[in-house]
């Protein structure tokens with residue numbers, strides 16, 4: 458994949474009464490390639506950098522999407538930087554990262570230099586504009602839970618696939634088929650490219666644009682979804698008819714304070730919580746379809 462654009466966009470976001478870590482995580486979630494905290498007297502501000510392969514308006518709409526549930530955050534400045542610094546440093550900004558017991562995520566340029574794999578599965582992800590480099594805590598939670606949830610031969614739906622990282626992990630963990638879907642058509646090319654990097658046969662992962670599970674006609678063993686609270690809540694009612702009885706769903710992208718309402722929503726659709734985990738402010742869960750469900754493809 459070619460490096461596009463000869464400049465970077467920056468967007469400065471200001472917050473009142475928010476933890477630094479949460480602010481940086483939200484900025485990551487919007488697709489930023491890096492950020493720095495600004496030294497302001499009474500407020501917290503972060504300057505976030507975005508690649509110029511998309512227009513500034515695109516990034517601002519992404520940021521606004523992520524900031525919507527956080528009324529204390531606002532964009533105070535945005536613009537172009539000609540500074541080339543980020544071009545040279547960003548390749549070094551993605552060292553290999555071990556996740557869970559069995560996975561290592563790395564950018565493709567580390568492939569040959571990283572020898573100490575200790576029998577782990579390597580997930581190669583090019584850090585492009587799609588979310589899912591492996592560095593965000595919500596992705597790490599999803600990967601850890603996925604590692605414990607994928608059974609050999611599973612059929613999986615990865616909702617909000619972003620870079621395709623969870624779909625790739627599912628295949629490496631033994632899934633025989635993955636439906637990787639995203640609302641944003643812009644990510645699909647990156648998913649295809651990451652699948653090729655990982656030498657995953659074309660027919661194993663079907664990549665498509667789609668809202669949540671709308672239009673998916675397969676019955677699956679496992680659903681994975683690292684999005685945010687509102688779309689995840691909207692996804693729940695469709696799950697009992699798309700997941701086999703006994704099938705599992707891995708949810709991430711939720712912050713700790715969203716745990717209780719999310720668990721209640723899971724119980725309402727007859728799902729049982731199998732495991733929960735946290736990292737920083739983020740929370741994730743594996744739940745099982747104990748009610749109804751289907752026994753064959755529809």
Ligand SMILES: C[S@@+](CC[C@H](N)C(=O)[O-])C[C@H]1O[C@@H](n2cnc3c(N)ncnc32)[C@H](O)[C@@H]1O
Pocket residue numbers: 486587588589590591595596599616617618619620621622623638639640641644667668669683684688710
């Ligand atoms: C936080 S990223 C997760 C990316 C990757 N799966 C990971 O775990 O790192 C969320 C992704 O969900 C997608 N998304 C948001 N709303 C969606 C919806 N209603 N249906 C499908 N995908 C959606 C976004 O475009 C984005 O790529």
